[in-house]
Amino acid sequence: MGLRQRFSRGVPAAMTSTKPARGSFEPPKPKTWDYYLLLALLVFPVRAIVYVAPVALVVLALDQWQWFHPTPLNPWVATPLMLYCFVEVVFTLYHHVSKTSLASPQASPPPLRKQFSHHTAPHVGLFERCMADIPDVKIFVEEWFYGTPLERLTRHDLRRWLAYVFYSDDVPTDCPKYDWTAIDAMVDQLYIRAGVREPLAGEGQLNSSNPCIRHTLDEFECAERPLIAYVVTMGMDVLAALVLAQLGFERHVVGTGCSYWYRGGSTPKMSAEDPSEDPVVFVHGIGAGLLMYIPMVLRMAAECRTRQLFLLELRYVSMQLEANVPSQDDTLGAISHMLAAHGVASAHWMGHSLGSVVCSWVCKDAPQWVSGLTLIDPVVFLLCRRDVAYNFLYREPTTGLQVIMWYFVSQELHIAHAIRRHFWWYNNILFPEELPRHCSTNEVAASIFLSSCDQIADTPAVHALLQRGVQANSPDEPHASIRVTMWEGLTHGESLLRPHYYSMALAALHT
Structure with a gap:
């Protein structure tokens, strides 16, 4: 059983339901011995405090009320332990409330600041500048889509991805707010630079949505800690x-x-x-x-x-x-x-x-x-x-x-x-x-x-x-x-x- 099963609540969403199990570019990797060692010696014990504290608080309280034995634990020992467990329980609630309040994506992502003298649209200039440093465009795009082959990615997929890349927003591809002409030109360039033919009508669901990495929009994930x-x-x-x-x-x-x-x-x-x-x-x-x-x-x-x-x-x-x-x-x-x-x-x-x-x-x-x-x-x-x-x-x-x-x-x-x-x-x-x-x-x-x-x-x-x-x-x-x-x-x-x-x-x- 891997870490994903053990800590399913703490694993990023893209590692559970929203991404393919493995990309073609990244074969499964076996876990090393030090992975299991540190998981057992550090991660498990620290995270276990979050779940043990409320149980221990109840057990200690019942013990002081003599539910288990007529001779309860010495109050000088039980009281500090109960106080600590109570504080941990309160902190866990605070952590949950904080996570809920921090989880929402930013309503107004900052705009692209850099200007390019040879482009009136900054995102077009940034796209071309980035492409100059990408030797293999096909692999570059597929990695953002968790290894999904570019041949399976439709224009709808690439438009949606590029709209996120440059506007940090979950943008409907028919939204008039953005420059879709420029985005379509960038999609054309991706197909050309990658040497891949764009899927035609009848070759699949052209409006299907293949998952991609969108870290500022994807489900907010963090792990509890004491x-x-x-x-x-x-x-x-x-x-x-x-x-x-x-x-x-x-x-x-x-x-x-x-x-x-x-x-x-x-x-x-x-x-x-x-x-x-x-x-x-x-x-x-x-x-x-x-x-x-x-x-x-x-x-x-x-x-x-x-x-x-x-x-x-x-x-x-x-x-x-x-x-x-x-x-x-x-x-x-x-x-x-x-x-x-x-x-x-x-x-x-x-x-x-x-x-x-x-x-x-x-x-x-x-x-x-x-x-x-x-x-x-x-x-x-x-x-x-x-x-x-x-x-x-x-x-x-x-x-x-x-x-x-x-x-x-x-x-x-x-x-x-x-x-x-x-x-x-x-x-x-x-x-x-x-x-x-x-x-x-x-x-x-x-x-x-x-x-x-x-x-x-x-x-x-x-x-x-x-x-x-x-x-x-x-x-x-x-x-x-x-x-x-x-x-x-x-x-x-x-x-x-x-x-x-x-x-x-x-x-x-x-x-």
């Missing part, structure tokens, strides 16, 4: 705060849901003439907050004694019971206030995993704030592909690492809310030509570090994309290379545990 799990992660946050305070950092709150830690340098940098002394802004990824990054921050603080350091917090993906997800505009507004408050014109930006999304926003919307960029395990490249959404939200875990990531990360209530209801790929994607440039040499001022066994992004494809560099727009414009490093054998986030690797990333702050 209050004690959040007590642990909140304790980790307190511990991180104590360490950062000892390092001289001060916490600041900007706006609603935005906060950061700041440590001033001995000689604050106010110009872009010496990038090796620029302030550093670090944005963490999904997990338990900044505690996981403390070893790297310790070394960063030691190596950058003269530089201003900012640690931007994303509490809504840090298991802190934070439901508010600031929009892109709110986040950029908070960053603007943060930099202005400390007299910073530009900085070297460093992001890990989901933190690369914030870095992507800054690079595109406020490039004047960026003197350099370092990304570790980024998720912003090739976001037009299904890899990040599928691997994080839909893939059935088969290894120990995957089952831990599934239950403790992707199925956490507020992380699921942030990704399933607030992750807009078309505004998060970063193209190589959007990376920052040195003001004097015009070289790409970015260093990208990838893990070859990344569980979320398709790093071989990203590595190949970045190795091509920034292509010249004209014969007179030189080709620009990108510094990209592939860490062989590492999984997503593993570099944070290995000083050798995060030291390589920190060295990029001085270039």
Whole structure:
């Protein structure tokens, strides 16, 4: 019996009733021994607390009323246990109510922000730009449809999918609100680029609906977890705060849901003439907050004694019971206030995993704030592909690492809310030509570090994309290379545990 049967309520909908059992491109994978080990030692015990607590509360109460034995459990033991079980039961109810309130898709998804000079319709320009990075269009489309062969996908399927891709809405294909002429032209291009003939009338149900990945509209799924799990992660946050305070950092709150830690340098940098002394802004990824990054921050603080350091917090993906997800505009507004408050014109930006999304926003919307960029395990490249959404939200875990990531990360209530209801790929994607440039040499001022066994992004494809560099727009414009490093054998986030690797990333702050 697999994880889907054991935890059917916690498995994403696309893994149960709304998607085919397996795509032709992905044969069934056997579960590894560490999958069963960690499932038994970590996932089962933690989740069992949710279901055991109400039963234990009733049993303890009946025991105190001497229903089972004339000599009940010592009240000094029973009372704290009953109190804990009662709190867990109340928290489970709170969790259920919160899940219900957070489950609805966004009524007004943000529009596509990027403009293309050669297209009046931004979504057409984005489509053509994405297609330039897709070597096999047939596989690209089939992956979004869970492996359904493109020959079986009708125009109705592709119109509905593209309408979601660019408008994040469950759009009827006859809705006059959207530019269906442009969407039909994109459908034609998909068939042509894939070398597949469009099904004709009489070759199937042309209005049939094949399921596809639509993570901001698909059923909201998260797994219950006990209050004690959040007590642990909140304790980790307190511990991180104590360490950062000892390092001289001060916490600041900007706006609603935005906060950061700041440590001033001995000689604050106010110009872009010496990038090796620029302030550093670090944005963490999904997990338990900044505690996981403390070893790297310790070394960063030691190596950058003269530089201003900012640690931007994303509490809504840090298991802190934070439901508010600031929009892109709110986040950029908070960053603007943060930099202005400390007299910073530009900085070297460093992001890990989901933190690369914030870095992507800054690079595109406020490039004047960026003197350099370092990304570790980024998720912003090739976001037009299904890899990040599928691997994080839909893939059935088969290894120990995957089952831990599934239950403790992707199925956490507020992380699921942030990704399933607030992750807009078309505004998060970063193209190589959007990376920052040195003001004097015009070289790409970015260093990208990838893990070859990344569980979320398709790093071989990203590595190949970045190795091509920034292509010249004209014969007179030189080709620009990108510094990209592939860490062989590492999984997503593993570099944070290995000083050798995060030291390589920190060295990029001085270039």
